[in-house]
Amino acid sequence: MADNSIRLINVTKRFGKSVAVDHLNLEIPANSFISLLGPSGCGKTTTLRMIAGLETPTEGEIWIGDKLVFSAEKGIDVPPNNRGIGFLFQNYALWPHMTVYKNIAFGLENMKWKKADIDKKVNELCELLQLSTYLDRYPSELSGGQQQRVAIARTLATSPQILLMDEPLSNLDAKLRLEMRTELKRLHGTTNATFVYVTHDQMEAMALSTNVCLMNMAVMQQYAPPLKLYAEPVNMFVADFVGNPSMNFVEFDLKDQVVSRNGVRLGVTPVNGGKLLKKEGKVVLGVRPENVKVSAEGEISAKVISSFPYGMETTLVIECMGSDMRTVVFGSVDYRTGEEIRISLCHEKACLFDGETKELLSVVETKIL
Amino acid sequence: MKVKVRKFINYIRKPQHVILLVLLVCLAYLVVFPLFYIVKDTLIVHTSEVNRVHANAGTLTNYHWAKTFLASDTFATFWQPLLHSLICAVLSCVIAILVGGLFAWLIIRTDMHCKKLCSTLFMFLYIMPGWTLAIAWTNFFKNSLVGGTTGIFEAITRVSTPNWFAYGLFPIVLVTGLHYAPYAYILIGGILKNMDSNLEEAAQILNVSRAGIFVKITIPLVKPAILSTILLVFASGLSVFSTAQFLGLPVNFYTLATKMYSYLNGTNPGRGYVYAVVMMVLSLTILVLNQRMLGTRKSYTTVSGKSSNISLTKLRKGRKIISILVTAFVICVTILPFISFATESLTQVKGDYSLANFTLKYWIAEDAGIGFSGILRNPVFWKALKNTLLLAVCCSLGAGTVGALAGYGIARKWGSKLSTVVNGLTFLPYLIPSIALSAIYLSMFSTRHGIIPALYGTYGMLVLIGVVKYLPMASRSGLNSMFQISATLEESATVMGIPWWKRMCKILIPIQKTSIMSGYLLPFTSCTREMELFVLLYTPNSVLLTTLLFMYNQKGYEQFANAITLLIVILVISLNALINKITGASIDSGIGG
Ligand SMILES: Nc1ncnc2c1ncn2[C@@H]1O[C@H](COP(=O)(O)OP(=O)(O)OP(=O)(O)O)[C@@H](O)[C@H]1O
Numbered sequence A: 001m002a003d004n005s006i007r008l009i010n011v012t013k014r015f016g017k018s019v020a021v022d023h024l025n026l027e028i029p030a031n032s033f034i035s036l037l038g039p040s041g042c043g044k045t046t047t048l049r050m051i052a053g054l055e056t057p058t059e060g061e062i063w064i065g066d067k068l069v070f071s072a073e074k075g076i077d078v079p080p081n082n083r084g085i086g087f088l089f090q091n092y093a094l095w096p097h098m099t100v101y102k103n104i105a106f107g108l109e110n111m112k113w114k115k116a117d118i119d120k121k122v123n124e125l126c127e128l129l130q131l132s133t134y135l136d137r138y139p140s141e142l143s144g145g146q147q148q149r150v151a152i153a154r155t156l157a158t159s160p161q162i163l164l165m166d167e168p169l170s171n172l173d174a175k176l177r178l179e180m181r182t183e184l185k186r187l188h189g190t191t192n193a194t195f196v197y198v199t200h201d202q203m204e205a206m207a208l209s210t211n212v213c214l215m216n217m218a219v220m221q222q223y224a225p226p227l228k229l230y231a232e233p234v235n236m237f238v239a240d241f242v243g244n245p246s247m248n249f250v251e252f253d254l255k256d257q258v259v260s261r262n263g264v265r266l267g268v269t270p271v272n273g274g275k276l277l278k279k280e281g282k283v284v285l286g287v288r289p290e291n292v293k294v295s296a297e298g299e300i301s302a303k304v305i306s307s308f309p310y311g312m313e314t315t316l317v318i319e320c321m322g323s324d325m326r327t328v329v330f331g332s333v334d335y336r337t338g339e340e341i342r343i344s345l346c347h348e349k350a351c352l353f354d355g356e357t358k359e360l361l362s363v364v365e366t367k368i369l
Numbered sequence B: 001m002k003v004k005v006r007k008f009i010n011y012i013r014k015p016q017h018v019i020l021l022v023l024l025v026c027l028a029y030l031v032v033f034p035l036f037y038i039v040k041d042t043l044i045v046h047t048s049e050v051n052r053v054h055a056n057a058g059t060l061t062n063y064h065w066a067k068t069f070l071a072s073d074t075f076a077t078f079w080q081p082l083l084h085s086l087i088c089a090v091l092s093c094v095i096a097i098l099v100g101g102l103f104a105w106l107i108i109r110t111d112m113h114c115k116k117l118c119s120t121l122f123m124f125l126y127i128m129p130g131w132t133l134a135i136a137w138t139n140f141f142k143n144s145l146v147g148g149t150t151g152i153f154e155a156i157t158r159v160s161t162p163n164w165f166a167y168g169l170f171p172i173v174l175v176t177g178l179h180y181a182p183y184a185y186i187l188i189g190g191i192l193k194n195m196d197s198n199l200e201e202a203a204q205i206l207n208v209s210r211a212g213i214f215v216k217i218t219i220p221l222v223k224p225a226i227l228s229t230i231l232l233v234f235a236s237g238l239s240v241f242s243t244a245q246f247l248g249l250p251v252n253f254y255t256l257a258t259k260m261y262s263y264l265n266g267t268n269p270g271r272g273y274v275y276a277v278v279m280m281v282l283s284l285t286i287l288v289l290n291q292r293m294l295g296t297r298k299s300y301t302t303v304s305g306k307s308s309n310i311s312l313t314k315l316r317k318g319r320k321i322i323s324i325l326v327t328a329f330v331i332c333v334t335i336l337p338f339i340s341f342a343t344e345s346l347t348q349v350k351g352d353y354s355l356a357n358f359t360l361k362y363w364i365a366e367d368a369g370i371g372f373s374g375i376l377r378n379p380v381f382w383k384a385l386k387n388t389l390l391l392a393v394c395c396s397l398g399a400g401t402v403g404a405l406a407g408y409g410i411a412r413k414w415g416s417k418l419s420t421v422v423n424g425l426t427f428l429p430y431l432i433p434s435i436a437l438s439a440i441y442l443s444m445f446s447t448r449h450g451i452i453p454a455l456y457g458t459y460g461m462l463v464l465i466g467v468v469k470y471l472p473m474a475s476r477s478g479l480n481s482m483f484q485i486s487a488t489l490e491e492s493a494t495v496m497g498i499p500w501w502k503r504m505c506k507i508l509i510p511i512q513k514t515s516i517m518s519g520y521l522l523p524f525t526s527c528t529r530e531m532e533l534f535v536l537l538y539t540p541n542s543v544l545l546t547t548l549l550f551m552y553n554q555k556g557y558e559q560f561a562n563a564i565t566l567l568i569v570i571l572v573i574s575l576n577a578l579i580n581k582i583t584g585a586s587i588d589s590g591i592g593g
């Protein structure tokens, strides 16, 4: 099988003066499932389209396997059809004047397949995606989820070794989305293709991918496996973007591995053999809501501002150390607004960010002094 | 070096780039270059002017400009025609908007009777060429004061129409205004129809008077439509030619366009080109205004949502009488002209409408008396008909294809410099008045330029100018149709390796067949009724129905002229009906949603 890894080297795309993608370096291993994640307008679609060859980068190189498919310097630009990719568009882009069958078969007919082979392939795909009963319908006669599946079938028909997907699930309702996620994960297992998946939904990215590339304002922020992204965000943007409810940020004054605020003093010890390069100054302590433990023996007093019981867990917004924080209590419990509670931050993982640069200083363990 | 070549190959491999580059070169030659060429033509001595300027043909001279602006008779020969053009433009606007707007309100917002009939007939005014009404007007109201016979009106009432009524400014303005009234009707009607009457009712609840609602709410909402009607009618009114020629010439009433024609056809073409330049400058000024206003227009269109909660104003007691008046008016301006063409073509002695005077000889006689055989036996007529239809087919194929390709290229590269420039160029011919454009081509193609042969007098010349003139129309509809399809529909095929021609034929064109077809059909109908564009360029060999009519009219063979007018109008209207039928029926059920 051909090598279906992808490598982007210093890829930049400018539209006039505005920069859509800025010096992006990205290695996508063969057969992996990676997500491009980020807020709207950060350059995800542009990146994907550059890999496909639908958009011409302003600078940089793109390799697919050991083949150089784009180089601004050498003037190489392999057209999309020779890159061995499949592209799933956000709006499906089904051809409205063709039936489901024709939509799926069109690419194969173009490859001069025999009628019988096409029939076989289309039926096989329709079986896989549960479309067999809709073969004679036009796209306008299908529901959003069915159209989605037709688009997937059409893309898979030509057996591309690389599958590029641009927010394919964004138009579906929550339930269908969950189903399709499972479907995609299974497809990845059976096809052995490299999947590059664009989404602005961090849950989706975390749930699906082997690696997440988080972007903001045209710049890649972090490229790491989902759990690493969650546990060790490189800066406050990543920390804030990943996780729901999002991370609590509280400003502290740092002095010799001790942070203080409003009379509360916490010892911060770098974990995993890390070092605190900063000795003193303003820092921000980032604590995941699940690490803010509510307990009667807690060292810090807090007041409930609002409570959202979801059944399996309850999310609390509390006032603590003169700042609003979120915390999660597992189980079916509820709190009154204004109720005085105590929380504990002892021996919990937290992230210490530089107050000015917003970059991660170190992952630390906290201890009440 | 090698990198540059590779980059160039990559660039040229994309069809949209090739299309845009080819268009850029062609349009630069066919649209931009002529603009400079005509300026040059205002500065040199033409062969027919050698005796007048006392210089050799081809030498530089300021004679034409000096004559136009500095001579003692400059008021009569330049400023007055210019003034006439401006007055025509302004008054035609007023009439078009008043008539069209009132009509739109009556049809869409009141409970008038006979709406369907009125609406259909009213559109005839726009479908029929503008000058047909001018001919009808002379049929009815010509008087004996200006040489020769009287019209139907005088024959019936024995009242002689005054000159100002029969010829000149008044009928020109009326005819031009009426011709464009349907345009105002469509635009204003479109807004009235989409405008939620809640907007008005909200005011009604606040106890605003009816007049207050109309002035404060309805008028501001239709303002954008009114503005764009004004621009179109103003531009057309400025350059009105055939109507002015038919109705103005008998009383020596000149507009810029007719004056230009007389110079170009006379012994001072250089001066005619000066007038053409002036007309173009005026049109360009209007374009700039148009662009300015377009900016503010966008914010308005959001007001007209899709909601169609229309409450009809009750005309109460006036309902009957208004319905009758409106229907009568519409019939007067649409059906009566037909009857007049028919009658005129049947009268043996002009001006005598007694039954005994009727004859079919101008239609079918072997010899109709003036050295011609009847129209239907006249080989020149059949040739003209054949030429017209062939020309229409060629122009529509040419303009439609180029327009669709241009639309594709422009839409795919939307926002890039190349695309913006080409888009502007395809639109430019729209701004050059037909008569000025043909003046330019006349001068440009009368001699050989490098590899491009002298085209004057050939059929190819007519096709070329037709394609250029109708390109704005065709490329607009091409561009619209491409904008309506998301680029991803094509890209998904690109990714699969489907070649460009197949993407066009199997995906883009089938999806947008209706609007692409209209890119072909609009030029077709426009071409069959086009007079001004060809009137300077035709030769006996390439005679067309409209130019034949023009010639007969100028020579006073009114029976022939009317017969041909009748045939042209019937041809145009049936083509139009056919087209409506074709495009209407082709929207099949698979496409939608
Ligand atoms: N054809 C274009 N011309 C000019 N600017 C563009 C073009 N395409 C994208 N951009 C700009 O590039 C930036 C990145 O766009 P992109 O479509 O990649 O965002 P995205 O991350 O996919 O956002 P979304 O989640 O909203 O789809 C945006 O600021 C956008 O305005």
Ligand SMILES: [Mg+2]
Pocket: A044, A045, A046, A166
């Ligand atoms: Mg996007």
